[in-house]
Amino acid sequence: MDFLQEVMKGKRVGGAIRRLEDLEEVLRHPNIQTIFLLGSDINHVPTVVKRVKAVDKILLVHIDLIEGVGKDKAGIHLLKRMGIHGVVTTKSNLAKFAIEEGLWVVQRIFIVDSESLKTAIRVAGDVRPNAVEIMPATVPQFVIDDLKKSLGLPVLAGGLLKTEESLKEALGKGIDAVSTSLRHLWSGKL
Structure with missing residues (x-):
C-alpha cells in the first residue's frame, strides 16, 4: 500500500502534537489529515484514537515517547488493539514488532554526520518500514x-x-512530507 496516499492522504504536512491540550486544534484543522502524537501516556491513547477516528484522520503514535506502554512486542500489540494506525520509532526491534502487527511504521532517524547516514540506510534497509523520518x-x-x-x-x-x-x-529537496508542531506551517500553502 502507498504510505503517502493511505497515511498522509496526499498531504505534505502532518500535525505533530506533544500535549493532549493540542488535540482539538489538530482535529479541527482542515489541512491536517495525519496526526503524530509525540507525548502522552497509555491511559489517554484510547480517547485520542476515538477522537481521531471520529473525524476520519490518521494517528501515528511515537511509541518511544508514550509513557506506560511496554517497549516490547506486547506493548505494540496493546497499541494495535487500542486502534492506532501506526507508530513512529527510532528502535528497530519495535519497528519490526509493529510491522508484524500490520501497523504503519515510520522509522525515525537522526542524521548528524555521514556515518549516521550509512547506519540509517543499513538499519532501515533491514527493517523495511513503510517510511523513514529524518531529523x-x-x-x-x-x-x-x-x-x-x-x-x-x-x-x-x-x-x-x-x-x-x-x-x-x-x-523542494525531495522530502515527501513533514511533521511539525508549528501551527503556522499546518496550512500547507505551498
Missing part, C-alpha cells in the same frame, strides 16, 4: 537523495523548520 528536516540534498536511492521509501522529515520558506526548501 532534522534541514539536512543537505544528498542525504535525501541517498536515502531514496538506497531504500526506495518515502522520506518524511521533522525538526528545525520555523518558516514557510524553510518548509518549502525542505520539500
